[in-house]
Each structure stands twice: as structure tokens, then as C-alpha cells.
Amino acid sequence: MANIVLMPKLGLTMKKGRITGWLKNEGDRVEQGEPLLEVMTEKVNVRVESPFTGVLYKILCPAGSTLPVSVPVAVIADEGDDEASLEAAVSEALAALQEALAGGGKEEERKKEARPVKPFVVFAGERKVSPRAARLARKEGVDIGLISGSGPGGRVVEEDVRNYLEQLKGGQSYQVLPIDxxxxxxxxxxxxxxxxxxxxxxxxxxxxxxxxxxxxxxxxxxxxxxxxxxxxxxxxxxxxxxxxxxxxxxxxxxxxxxxxxxxxxxxxxxxxxxxxxxxxxxxxxxxxxxxxxxxxxxxxxxxxxxxxxxxxxxxxxxxxxxxxxxxxxxxxxxxxxxxxxxxxxxxxxxxxxxxxxxxxxxxxxxxxxxxxxxxxxxxxxxxxxxxxxxxxxxxxxxxxxxxxxxxxxLISAGGGKSPRQIRRAYKDGINRLMETAPDVVMGFSALTEGIFFDDGAVSRLNKELIAVALSVYIKCEYCITAHIYKAMELGATPEQILEAANVAVFFGGGAALAYTATLVQDCIEAFGGN
Amino acid sequence: MAPNKEEMLDMYRKMLLIREFEETVANLFSQGQIPGFVHLYVGEEAVAVGVCSNLGDKDYIASTHRGHGHGIARGASVEKMMAEIFGKIDGYCKGKGGSMHIAAVELGFLGANGIVGAGLPLAAGAAFANKYLKNGGVAVCFFGDGASNRATFHEALNLASIWKLPVIFVCENNMYGISMSQERHQNINDIADRAVAYGIPGVSVDGNDVMAVYEAAAEAIKRARAGEGPTLIECKTYRFRGHFEGDACVYRSEEEVNEWKKKCPIQRFGTSLLEMNIASREELDAISAEVKEQIKNAVEFARKSPYPDVSELTTDVYCD
Amino acid sequence: MEMTYSQAINAALREEMKRDDTVYILGEDVGIFGGCFGVTAGLIQEFGPERVLDTPISETAIVGSAVGAAAAGLRPVAEIMFMDFMTVCMDEFFNQAAKMRYMFGGKVKVPLTLRTVCGAGLGAAAQHSQSLEAWFTHMPGVKVVMPSTPADAKGLLVSSIRDDNPVIFIEHKMLYGVTGEVPEGEYTIPLGKADIKREGRDVTVVATSLMVHRALVAAETLAGEGIEVEVVDPRTLVPFDKETLLQSVEKTGRLVIVHEAVKNSGFGAEIAAIVAEEGFDFLDAPVKRVAAPFAPVPFSPPLEAAYVPSEEKIIEAIKSLF
CATH class of the missing domain: 3.30.559.10 (Chloramphenicol acetyltransferase-like domain)
Known part of the structure; x- marks a missing residue:
């Protein structure tokens, strides 16, 4: 019976790997335990042994493919397998592979659709890449987005690309570890x-x-x-x-x-x-x-x-x-x-x-x-x-x-600030922020304007609540204050505000929520009387 | 010392040639056939011809923005000059200089110059070279009354004086620095007076009398060749046309212009040639006809010459 | 043999005057006085007042007459006592010398060498301390030379004098006493060939004139910290050796430019632009310029010291790229 070789999971954290080379060609005989392919994970290049004995019938994923773990990568024929059953196994494996990959693709699409989160890249600062690093990455065909920068301000510099390439190709960090x-x-x-x-x-x-x-x-x-x-x-x-x-x-x-x-x-x-x-x-x-x-x-x-x-x-x-x-x-x-x-x-x-x-x-x-x-x-x-x-x-x-x-x-509420004090702090803060980081203010305004564009589908209040969540996510004290104020003006209850703030966690902003919790409470307290 | 008949007829011919050249340029310019702008020498022909008729092979002249006359007087080809003014490849400077930068170094013509007064130190330098090389050559610098107020005038005269350079500073006092009359731009009548300040001879002559200019220049050049240093010659003259073609001449009266036109240097010289029986009317008419033909050919030559190729744009910036 | 920058220039003048009768020197106090900085000392005694000419204080006449003489077949070496005074003879250099060949359709040569002195350091203040080389790099027709060592000064001056173009040869007043090994006998250094004063793999520092020395000190210090600095001395700004610059930046990926002139529109901007246009992909970090602030040269000693780029500022700039 035909055996399917799966993309191995070579570490606890491994989610995907790159096949850096096949050590056998289609048609080669392969023994169980004999090195069959090389897979590069985040850290190391590993020779993966064949889990089966037989003839390597079909390589489904060529060298260079980056794949999630556990997807089919090859079919090994057992003795006595006939052509028809092998082909059936191949098409089945290919279908499974395509499904797995398409699933991943859907995931990506979903991420793309989640537009409100995307623009926060602006606030996180753009990724800086030196021209030299970019050129090398282009030449070597590597995705610069995968490389972390060690230059000033986190700029990806040539050395980072070289180190990355060495990891990819082996080079100095190349290691073959026996699995014994x-x-x-x-x-x-x-x-x-x-x-x-x-x-x-x-x-x-x-x-x-x-x-x-x-x-x-x-x-x-x-x-x-x-x-x-x-x-x-x-x-x-x-x-x-x-x-x-x-x-x-x-x-x-x-x-x-x-x-x-x-x-x-x-x-x-x-x-x-x-x-x-x-x-x-x-x-x-x-x-x-x-x-x-x-x-x-x-x-x-x-x-x-x-x-x-x-x-x-x-x-x-x-x-x-x-x-x-x-x-x-x-x-x-x-x-x-x-x-x-x-x-x-x-x-x-x-x-x-x-x-x-x-x-x-x-x-x-x-x-x-x-x-x-x-x-x-x-x-x-x-x-x-x-x-x-x-x-x-x-x-x-x-x-x-x-x-x-x-x-x-307990996260204490109130903080002794009157609504007027908070509103003034908001105004001062925005002015200060305009001086020091106008792009943040403008970017955020643009974003919220996008949200508030009245498409009739989402109520004005809900949009404000979304803005509260986003404000918490980016930890912008002034934005938080402003949007809580507006939301409560539109009739939001303290519970709704807190729910909205909690949504920041959904965006991966748990730390942000912890950081801003007191302010959120203060604002609820301060504007609640309005 | 005095020129012979042949030389005098040549002077007459050159003056006419300048006049015909300049009037033709004026005509072509008004028809839009000449790019840029031009400053014409009409009325001042006696100065260039009177001075240059004294010069030899080793001698240099430095000129001004109103330089066509100096070039022609120095013996430059009217074809090549016309071609240059047209911006054509067969011009003296391959069309890269134009009216204001026509030069023929091979003839000792160090060029017209777009900067008023720039020629004085250049001529002093050329005179220095002649002196240094002990070749007996001199240098002449033509400049206007306006230039006599520039630092270059003072520095060059002083340097030439202390170094006893074989240079003749010829001031063409045409009474105006662009629109500003001499009485408005300087507080002296005779620019030649300024020579005193540098301890050199200064003479003032009628710039519309070619023989007077000739004689003053001859004397100065003789001194220069003898190692006795520079001379300042002021030639009082007048430009019949505006500062540049298209100048409405609002700063001077028609009467004034007409007064000067009566003193036309060419007419005066022609009359005196006839009066002194040096030439006959027929001879002068023949010269006039030849000159017209010559200029007609020059225009023809200039028109036929191609424009420089764009590849010329960055050549001749440096010597290799 | 060991000699000072000043002696090297003097030797070049002497050798060229011996070699070529058409070479002569003119300038203020270059004769009996021996030059304001003593560079032409002894030449009048050797070559006489016919070839070593004291001029009146007439920069216009110095340069203007030198241009005329050069066009008429001589090889003048004019001295303008301080570079700051180039303002009063700019027309002669800029509108006459630089353009004459082009305006005349290639029919004239102007083999004029104009020696002048730049730089702060003597407390000479705003009108006697400037570094104005960038002005002259903006003049098609002129070559701009800025030697940093005695050997370069001699070889480059010989080449400048023999060159058929107008050359401005910019000496630095704080370098006159600097000594260095100078080859024996006659030699030339071609104009337009940069010199790598120190090799290094991590960062290229392009420095001119006095700044070459400061860059070398900075490089030595940083070598102790594991940063290998390549110090490139262009030696001539026009013509500029782009190849050496680009090769070096291709090697190191980082570029710091050091000059004493003010940063705004200084020649560093040109160098940075060349790399941006032709070597963009070589860069692993932004280009840094270390230069004087946008202010006239001050008089007061601490201000003057702060004005001129120091080794510390160079080190700081280099380190900011890592």
C-alpha cells in the first residue's frame, strides 16, 4: 500500500518548514530511517529520515517549498503497489495538500479582511530596510519581511540578511545532528x-x-x-x-x-x-x-x-x-x-x-x-x-x-480627575502629540474617519465603541479619552465601554488593556455624570 | 610711419566691412534670424580700425560685448564671424560663444567679452606673456567709458604701470554706459585724465577720425614695444545704434544722434581720401561693392553652415 | 624624504619652474616676503623677480592677468593669499578662466594654477578661515585639488601646473607644518585619482584636506572597538574619482563624509548624491555628513574649535550607523 510522507513537525514551536532539498530522486529505493529530505525550520536544517521503506514514487512538494507541518510531501510505493493505486494515492495526497494550503490561504484572506487592525502598522513604525540589505535579499530571493533588523532603529542591514542566508543555506551555522x-x-x-x-x-x-x-x-x-x-x-x-x-x-x-x-x-x-x-x-x-x-x-x-x-x-x-x-x-x-x-x-x-x-x-x-x-x-x-x-x-x-x-x-476608579481635567488633558495631549508625532494623530484620525463613514450598517454608537477598542489597542490615552467621551455622549453604558475595552484583547492588545485600564475607569467615572 | 595708400584703402575697406556687417546683422536680427542679442559697433569703426591697423602677428587684442568691429579690424573672417553669430558649427567658436564671445586666438583676438571691463586684466596678462617671452608683442584692450569705472580698470592700469607692461588701453568713450550718459556716470570729461593716477601717459583723441586714432595708437605701441609701459588712449566716439538691438534709446535725443551721424567716421575718411587724392570715387565705390558682396557671401556661408551637433554640448569644457 | 606640506609645495614650484620656463609665480607678497605662509620662500632668489612677481593688493588683476597670460602661452601659478579673497576675483576665475575654452569652441588653453589657502584653526575668523571648495566644484571648466599630505601636495601641484586647464589648488593653513614622507625626485599624482588612506571593511569615510587626518585618528580609535574604517581621500574634487568612492561603499555599505566647509551645499552633498544615484543599493545605512555648522567661522578659540569637525564628532557619526 502506498505510504504518504508528511511534512514533519520538528519542534514544539514549528508551524511551517521549508524543504531545502530532496536527498532521493523519484524512483530511488529508500529504506526506513534513511535520510530522505532536508527541512529547514526556524532554527536548524534537519535531515528527515524516511518513515517507510519502499520506492520514492512521487515528490509532491519540490525543494524550496515552504509548507505547514503535516501536509503530504511525497508518496512512497510499497512492494507490489500497482500503478493505479499509486496514482490514486498521489491524487488523494495532492488533494489533501491543496486543501491544507487553501485553508492556510483562507486564513490569510480572513486576516486581510480584518482591515481595522491592519492600519496599526502605521503606529508600530514602518519596517526599515537598508538598500543594501534589500538588494541582497532581492538577489537571493528571500523575503526581507522574515528577517529581523539589528541596525539602528531596528533597520534590517546587510549583516542580518547574510546571517539569515547562512541559516538558510547552512554556512557557519550549518549543523547536521544525528537523530540517535x-x-x-x-x-x-x-x-x-x-x-x-x-x-x-x-x-x-x-x-x-x-x-x-x-x-x-x-x-x-x-x-x-x-x-x-x-x-x-x-x-x-x-x-x-x-x-x-x-x-x-x-x-x-x-x-x-x-x-x-x-x-x-x-x-x-x-x-x-x-x-x-x-x-x-x-x-x-x-x-x-x-x-x-x-x-x-x-x-x-x-x-x-x-x-x-x-x-x-x-x-x-x-x-x-x-x-x-x-x-x-x-x-x-x-x-x-x-x-x-x-x-x-x-x-x-x-x-x-x-x-x-x-x-x-x-x-x-x-x-x-x-x-x-x-x-x-x-x-x-x-x-x-x-x-x-x-x-x-x-x-x-x-x-x-x-x-x-x-x-x-483592584483597579481603582476615579483618580480624582474631573471630566474637565480629563478633557483638558485630552486637548493638551492631542496638541502635544501633533507636535511630536503628527503622523500618529493624522493616521488615527484617518482610521477613525474610515470607521465613522456612515454606511448605515453599523450604528454610530457601535462605531464609537470600536474606536474605544482601537484606542485601547494602540494605548493612545488621548484617543481613549476622546472616544469614551463620545461613546457615552451617544448613550453608551459603562458596561458597554468596558466590553469595548476588553475587545482590545481580541486584537492581541491584552497588555494594552492592562496599561490603560485605570484611564478607562477614570473616563467612565468622569463622563458618567454627563 | 604714416600708412601708405594701400594701407589707407585697406583701413577704409575694413571700416566699410564693419559697417556693412553690423547693418546686415541688425537687419537679420530684426527678422528673427539671429538668436540671443547683439551689440553693434556702427559709428565707432574708426577706433577699431585705427588701432588694429598698427598691430602685428605677436600682438593681442581683448574686446568687449560690442566686439564685432574689433574682430573684423584684427582681420577675422566675416564668414566665420557671421556663422558664429548665427550659432553655427563653422563659426569661430563652433557656435558655442555667439556674438558676445567671438574669439580668434589664432589671430591674437582674445575674444569679445560679456563682462564689462573684464578685458583689461586679460590684456595686461597677454602683454605680460609677450614681455616674458620677449617676442616684442603688445596687447591692446578695448573697453568703454562704462568700464572705466570698474575695479578691473584700476587694478589693470596699476599693475601694467608698475610692471611696465606693453599694453595699450583703448577707451571707446561712446558717451553712454548703456543708458547712463558719461556726465551722469563719472565726474570727469576726459577719461584719459585717469592715467595720471597710475603714472602713465593718457591721451584723448577724436574717435571718429581714423587717422587721429591711428597716430595715437602708433605712438603708444611704439612706447610699449620699447619697454616704456602702457598708455591710456581715450577715443571719443558715438554709437549710432542703441546699446543693443531693440534699444528704444529713450535716454538720448534724436538730434544728438543726428549730430553725431554727421560726423560719420567712414564718410569723413572717404571724403578725406578723395580730398587728399589718395583714392578716386570709383575706387571707393568699387570697394563698397566688394564689401557688400563679401557680406552677402558671409550671410550665405552662415546660413548654409549646420548647427552644432548636440554631442558638442559637453565637449571643450576641459583640455584633455 | 621627510618634509613639511609647505616644503613639499615649495619643492614642486621650484622643480616645475626649473623644468618649464613658462612657469611663473605671481601674487601678493610671494617674492621677497616669501608668501604669507612662507610657501614661496627662496624662489625669488633662485628665479629672479621676472618669474616670481609680487603684485599689488589686486586680486582681480592677479587672476585676470594670469588668465590673459595663460591664454597667451604661459603657465602662471597665481597665489590668492586667503581663499576668502576669491570673492574679489571671482569674475576672472569663474566667468573668464573657467569658461574661456568652451566659449571659444575649444580654441584656447588656460593652463592657470591658482594656489590658495583654506581652513580655520588660527583664530583668523570669518574672512580668513573659510573652506569654499564647493563653489569651485560648481564651475565647469575648473579643476579643484585639495591635498592632505606633503607627498600628495607635491605630486598634485606638479600635475596641476602641467595641466592645460585652470586648476584651483586649495592648501590648508593648518597643514603647512605637517610633515610626511615625500618621494625623492620628480613624480606626479594624476588629478582625479582618490587615495585610500586607510583600508577598512566596515564603513567608508570620505574626508578632504585637514579632515583626512582627523578621520584617520577616528579610524584608529574605532579599530580598538572593532570597527574597521576605510578612509578615502578624494584629493581632487573635480575631476572626482567616483569609481574609488563607489567601490569602497560597495565594500563597506556605509558612508560618512567629513569636510570642514559648512554642511549646507557642501561637497559632501555631491558625494552623497553620487552614492544615492549610482550606489544606492550598496548602502546599509543612511549617508552621514560631518561638517561645519551653517555659520561663519567664529573668532573665539572655543567657538572655533567647536566649529571644525572633531575626531569625536566623526566617531559619533560613524557609530550612529551601527
Whole structure:
């Protein structure tokens, strides 16, 4: 039967790769494990081994193609395949490839349609490229937009292009790494898992403000300062608790059996210099937080010292992979087979959020649950994650603690500024901005004028609210003030203003919202009386 | 010392040639056949001819914006001069100079000059070269009454005086610096008086009397060749036409012009040639006819000559 | 052999006067006095007052007569004591010398060398310290030479005197005492050939006259910080060696121009324009000019020092490109 070679995912962050060369020609015989093609990811050029033995029947994507991961790139013929079945496989693969690529294209089109966001490029400052760098990029046929600039003001200079080219072509940074040892094991297991399990990942944003409070309180209880609970410790604890309620998520599976263990053995992925290892905490559901913490530290230490025993990594039932410390927000972890689910933990970020109609500074973490859809249904996975979220968002009862009063969380309103003061500040600000950065003012005016052009489809108030969102997004204090004022004049309620401000998050302006939250509150307060 | 008959007839011929040349140019200019603008020498022919008839091979002249007469007096070809004024490739300067920059260095003619008074130091320099090379040559600078107020006049006369340069400064006092009459532009009657300031001889002559000019120049040139330094000769004359073609001459009266026309240097010289029995009416008429023919041919030559190719635009900027 | 810039110029004059009888010197106080800066010292004794001529204070007559003499077959070397005084003989140089050949359809040669002195540094203030070279680069028909070293001064002056065109040879008063190795015997340096005074791969600094020395000091300092500066001395601004400039910028990708003249419409603008027109794609950073501010040369010593581009300003400009 014809085998389809997919664009490999060669790193956690890899979304697309460029085929820099085929090491075999069509018609060549190829052994499984024999280098078949070279793929360049963001960082390295990797020789990818053939996952199958056979004859390279058709190369679907020539060298030079940049492709998303997991799309078909070649067809390898098995012995005994006839021409017709091979051609059928090729057309099927091509159709899949085209669909995948078209999907990407649609995504791009959607982005293009989201016009209101686009013009913000103006405010971010135009990308500067030296003529020399541009010439070299033209000559070498590389997209200068992919190259980050190291010159004054972030200008892309020749050296940046050269460095980029060296990365592309090899050059000084060219490295061929053997896929052997631990790497080979990881590679094999990861791709095997990917192939065998029907991966689905769901994500949930969890408000960990309370969890953070609990952790602080617990750590403060130990006056010796010896015990320091990590978020991983807490996550292991609550995940273990949740798993006891959802045994299917704690299951192991083989080709034709689902095994429901009597214990919860939670693996914690430990990053090593040359890979990762997943020792597990046996019977985590029966351990106290202290015991879990001690165990996690012990396993991690031994893992790094290469002192793990085989049983430490065997018989896991669930895995937690915490990439939060590396700044990852959400991701799609690969299930540690034969387990059937894995929890990815993202970094903690602060965001303003509406709590009882008021803005508060809150802490959020994204949890990503990958599960084997063959075993676990989507609804079940969602329920499990929802339960875990519930526990994490209200952890106090588990430890007999009460919420600490934390004034820092509240974003205080008012600020003592009268509407008149704010309006004057707005006027002064605009004048100042006109002097220092007239293009920003003009650009923004042009943009809002575009929005306010009365096409009859969107109400004037809604347009103003959009402008509020955009103002928050660009963190322009004067624009925020002006548009909140106008919106409220048109009858907007404080809730609508806050909703609009929150929309900035949708544009990727969470930080902007945090930055401007106080001002938004002030404005609502100040103009509310009008 | 005095010119013989042949020389005098040649002087007469040159004066007529200048007159015919200039009147033809005026006529062509008014018909729009000559580009730019032209300053004509009509009425002043006696100065150029009287001075230049004394000059030899090694001698230089530097001229003014009103330079056609000087060139012709120095022996330049009227064909090549006319072609230059037409802006044609066969002109003296390949059409790149025009009326105001006609030059024939091969004839010691250092050019007409668009800058009033610029010729004085140039002539001093050429005189210096002759002196330096000890070739016995002199240099003559023609300039107007207007130029006598310029720094170049004073610096050049002073330098020529202290270095005893073989140069003759010939001031063509035609009574006007463009529109400004001499009595308005300087507080002296005789520009020759200024020679005193530089310790050189200064003489004032009737610039419409070619023989008077000739004699004054002869004397000055003799001194110069003898190493006795420069002389300032003021020739009082008058331009019959405007400062340039198209000048309405609002600054002078018709009576004044007519008064001067009665003193026409060519008529005067012709009359005296007849009176002194140096030439017959027939001879003079024959000369006149020849001159007309010559100028007609010059115009023909100029018309037939092509314009310079655009490739000439940037040539001759530097010597290679 | 080691000699000063002043001695090198003197040697060039002496050699050319010996070699060619038509070469003579004229100018204010060039004879018995030996020149305001002593450059022509001893020449009147050697060649006599017929060939080394003191003139009255008559710049117009100096240049005007030199043009006439050049057109009549001599090779005058005129000295204008300070470049600032070129204003009073501009017509003779600009309207006569520069244009004569063209106006006359190529029928005359004006082999005039006009030596003059530029630059601040002596507290000579606004009318005796200017660097006006850009004016002369705007005159078709004139060649503009600006030597920075004794060896260049000698070789370029010999070439200037032998050149059949009017040449303005601009000396810098603060360089007269600078010493340097000068080749033995007769030699010429062609007009229009730049000299790479120091090779470097990271940035091209085009500097003229005194600024060449400051650029070299800056280059030495920056070498210690890992920036290799290529210092290009055009030596002649007209004709200008575009090839060397463009080759250097193609190599380094960065260009800083240093001149003592005011920045506005200085020759640096021309150099920058050449690179913008013909070497745009070579540039990895904007072109920078380091030049005097748009003000007359001040008298007061601290003001004068601040007026002239310093090594520090050159270093700062170079660093801003990285």
C-alpha cells in the first residue's frame, strides 16, 4: 500500500518548514530511517529520515517549498503497489495538500479582511530596510519581511540578511545532528504517538488569581522557607484529584484495549539538555501537596543527573507538560503513549478582567489538553478540563484557606480627575502629540474617519465603541479619552465601554488593556455624570 | 610711419566691412534670424580700425560685448564671424560663444567679452606673456567709458604701470554706459585724465577720425614695444545704434544722434581720401561693392553652415 | 624624504619652474616676503623677480592677468593669499578662466594654477578661515585639488601646473607644518585619482584636506572597538574619482563624509548624491555628513574649535550607523 510522507513537525514551536532539498530522486529505493529530505525550520536544517521503506514514487512538494507541518510531501510505493493505486494515492495526497494550503490561504484572506487592525502598522513604525540589505535579499530571493533588523532603529542591514542566508543555506551555522540516543527515542515515540493517536487539543483559560493567592499563603506558612510549592506541584495535586473523577482520562490504551488503572500516576515532563524525559509520581491522588512537591523535586533532580530508575518512567497514566516557564501560552502537546491524554500548561499572564462590573487585574493561565479522540470523547475531555478549571479557580476550600484581601488587584476608579481635567488633558495631549508625532494623530484620525463613514450598517454608537477598542489597542490615552467621551455622549453604558475595552484583547492588545485600564475607569467615572 | 595708400584703402575697406556687417546683422536680427542679442559697433569703426591697423602677428587684442568691429579690424573672417553669430558649427567658436564671445586666438583676438571691463586684466596678462617671452608683442584692450569705472580698470592700469607692461588701453568713450550718459556716470570729461593716477601717459583723441586714432595708437605701441609701459588712449566716439538691438534709446535725443551721424567716421575718411587724392570715387565705390558682396557671401556661408551637433554640448569644457 | 606640506609645495614650484620656463609665480607678497605662509620662500632668489612677481593688493588683476597670460602661452601659478579673497576675483576665475575654452569652441588653453589657502584653526575668523571648495566644484571648466599630505601636495601641484586647464589648488593653513614622507625626485599624482588612506571593511569615510587626518585618528580609535574604517581621500574634487568612492561603499555599505566647509551645499552633498544615484543599493545605512555648522567661522578659540569637525564628532557619526 502506498505510504504518504508528511511534512514533519520538528519542534514544539514549528508551524511551517521549508524543504531545502530532496536527498532521493523519484524512483530511488529508500529504506526506513534513511535520510530522505532536508527541512529547514526556524532554527536548524534537519535531515528527515524516511518513515517507510519502499520506492520514492512521487515528490509532491519540490525543494524550496515552504509548507505547514503535516501536509503530504511525497508518496512512497510499497512492494507490489500497482500503478493505479499509486496514482490514486498521489491524487488523494495532492488533494489533501491543496486543501491544507487553501485553508492556510483562507486564513490569510480572513486576516486581510480584518482591515481595522491592519492600519496599526502605521503606529508600530514602518519596517526599515537598508538598500543594501534589500538588494541582497532581492538577489537571493528571500523575503526581507522574515528577517529581523539589528541596525539602528531596528533597520534590517546587510549583516542580518547574510546571517539569515547562512541559516538558510547552512554556512557557519550549518549543523547536521544525528537523530540517535535519547533524541531517536523521543522522535520515534513522538511520531508514533502522533500517528497512532487521534490527537485533539482543547484549551481553556483559567483565572489563577486565587491559586496564586493560595500558593503565596501556603509558602508563607512555612516560616523556615524550606518548602516552596511550585505551580507544577499544585497542578499535579488538582489534576490528580480531577482524574479520580474522570478515570477515562487517566486511561492507557493499546490497539484494541482500554486499560483503566487503579492509580493516578502523573508524569511531569522534565526538559534536559538533549531532550526530555517524563518520570511520573505514583499514586499522586493519594499524596499530600508536600509529598507531591518533594517527589517532583526528587524526580526532576534525578532526571537531570541521569539517575532515574526504569520504574520512574513506567506505568504513567497522565502527563503534565509545563512550558509556562518558557513563556508559551497555549500549545498542542503530543500524548505520551500509551497514555490517552496530556495537559499542557502555559505561562501566567496578567490581564484586566471584568469582575462584578469592575475592572480588576487578574492572573490567567492557559491549559491545553490533548487527548486521544479514539478513547476519549470531546465532551468528556471538556468536562474534565472544566472541572480542573473549577478547582483551580477556587482552591481555598482544599486547603482550609480564605482569600487574602489584595488591594493590588483592584483597579481603582476615579483618580480624582474631573471630566474637565480629563478633557483638558485630552486637548493638551492631542496638541502635544501633533507636535511630536503628527503622523500618529493624522493616521488615527484617518482610521477613525474610515470607521465613522456612515454606511448605515453599523450604528454610530457601535462605531464609537470600536474606536474605544482601537484606542485601547494602540494605548493612545488621548484617543481613549476622546472616544469614551463620545461613546457615552451617544448613550453608551459603562458596561458597554468596558466590553469595548476588553475587545482590545481580541486584537492581541491584552497588555494594552492592562496599561490603560485605570484611564478607562477614570473616563467612565468622569463622563458618567454627563 | 604714416600708412601708405594701400594701407589707407585697406583701413577704409575694413571700416566699410564693419559697417556693412553690423547693418546686415541688425537687419537679420530684426527678422528673427539671429538668436540671443547683439551689440553693434556702427559709428565707432574708426577706433577699431585705427588701432588694429598698427598691430602685428605677436600682438593681442581683448574686446568687449560690442566686439564685432574689433574682430573684423584684427582681420577675422566675416564668414566665420557671421556663422558664429548665427550659432553655427563653422563659426569661430563652433557656435558655442555667439556674438558676445567671438574669439580668434589664432589671430591674437582674445575674444569679445560679456563682462564689462573684464578685458583689461586679460590684456595686461597677454602683454605680460609677450614681455616674458620677449617676442616684442603688445596687447591692446578695448573697453568703454562704462568700464572705466570698474575695479578691473584700476587694478589693470596699476599693475601694467608698475610692471611696465606693453599694453595699450583703448577707451571707446561712446558717451553712454548703456543708458547712463558719461556726465551722469563719472565726474570727469576726459577719461584719459585717469592715467595720471597710475603714472602713465593718457591721451584723448577724436574717435571718429581714423587717422587721429591711428597716430595715437602708433605712438603708444611704439612706447610699449620699447619697454616704456602702457598708455591710456581715450577715443571719443558715438554709437549710432542703441546699446543693443531693440534699444528704444529713450535716454538720448534724436538730434544728438543726428549730430553725431554727421560726423560719420567712414564718410569723413572717404571724403578725406578723395580730398587728399589718395583714392578716386570709383575706387571707393568699387570697394563698397566688394564689401557688400563679401557680406552677402558671409550671410550665405552662415546660413548654409549646420548647427552644432548636440554631442558638442559637453565637449571643450576641459583640455584633455 | 621627510618634509613639511609647505616644503613639499615649495619643492614642486621650484622643480616645475626649473623644468618649464613658462612657469611663473605671481601674487601678493610671494617674492621677497616669501608668501604669507612662507610657501614661496627662496624662489625669488633662485628665479629672479621676472618669474616670481609680487603684485599689488589686486586680486582681480592677479587672476585676470594670469588668465590673459595663460591664454597667451604661459603657465602662471597665481597665489590668492586667503581663499576668502576669491570673492574679489571671482569674475576672472569663474566667468573668464573657467569658461574661456568652451566659449571659444575649444580654441584656447588656460593652463592657470591658482594656489590658495583654506581652513580655520588660527583664530583668523570669518574672512580668513573659510573652506569654499564647493563653489569651485560648481564651475565647469575648473579643476579643484585639495591635498592632505606633503607627498600628495607635491605630486598634485606638479600635475596641476602641467595641466592645460585652470586648476584651483586649495592648501590648508593648518597643514603647512605637517610633515610626511615625500618621494625623492620628480613624480606626479594624476588629478582625479582618490587615495585610500586607510583600508577598512566596515564603513567608508570620505574626508578632504585637514579632515583626512582627523578621520584617520577616528579610524584608529574605532579599530580598538572593532570597527574597521576605510578612509578615502578624494584629493581632487573635480575631476572626482567616483569609481574609488563607489567601490569602497560597495565594500563597506556605509558612508560618512567629513569636510570642514559648512554642511549646507557642501561637497559632501555631491558625494552623497553620487552614492544615492549610482550606489544606492550598496548602502546599509543612511549617508552621514560631518561638517561645519551653517555659520561663519567664529573668532573665539572655543567657538572655533567647536566649529571644525572633531575626531569625536566623526566617531559619533560613524557609530550612529551601527
Amino acid at each position: 540516543g535519547m533524541r531517536a527515542v523521543i522522535a520515534e515515540r513522538m511520531s508514533a504517538s502522533r500517528k497512532q493517536a487521534a490527537h485533539v487539543t482543547i484549551m481553556e483559560e483559567v483565572d489563577v488569581t486565587a491559586l496564586r493567592d493560595v500558593r503565596e499563603q501556603l509558602n508563607a506558612q512555612d516560616s523556615s522557607g524550606r518548602i516552596k510549592f511550585s505551580y507544577t506541584d499544585l497542578l499535579v495535586k488538582f489534576t490528580a484529584e480531577a482524574l479520580t473523577e474522570f478515570p477515562m482520562v487517566n486511561s492507557r490504551s493499546s490497539e484494541n484495549e482500554i486499560f483503566l488503572p487503579g492509580s493516578v500516576n502523573i508524569g511531569v515532563a522534565v526538559a534536559l539538555e538533549n531532550g526530555l524525559v517524563v518520570p511520573n509520581i505514583k499514586n499522586a491522588h493519594q499524596l499530600s501537596l508536600e509529598q507531591i512537591s518533594t517527589k517532583v523535586k526528587d524526580l526532576a533532580t534525578r532526571a537531570r543527573n541521569n539517575e532515574l530508575d526504569p520504574e520512574d518512567v513506567e506505568n504513567g497514566t497522565f502527563t503534565i507538560s509545563n512550558l509556562g516557564m518558557f513563556g508559551a501560552e497555549g500549545f498542542t502537546p503530543i500524548i505520551n503513549r500509551p497514555e490517552t491524554a496530556i495537559l499542557g500548561v502555559g505561562t501566567i499572564r496578567t490581564k484586566p478582567a471584568l469582575v462584578d462590573g469592575r475592572l480588576e487585574k487578574r492572573y490567567f493561565m492557559t491549559l491545553s489538553l490533548s487527548f486521544d479522540h479514539r478513547i476519549i470523547d470531546g465532551s468528556l475531555a471538556a468536562e474534565f478540563l472544566s472541572r480542573l478549571k473549577e478547582m483551580l479557580e477556587d482552591p481555598y476550600p482544599w486547603f482550609g484557606l480564605q482569600p487574602q484581601k489584595n488591594e493590588d488587584l
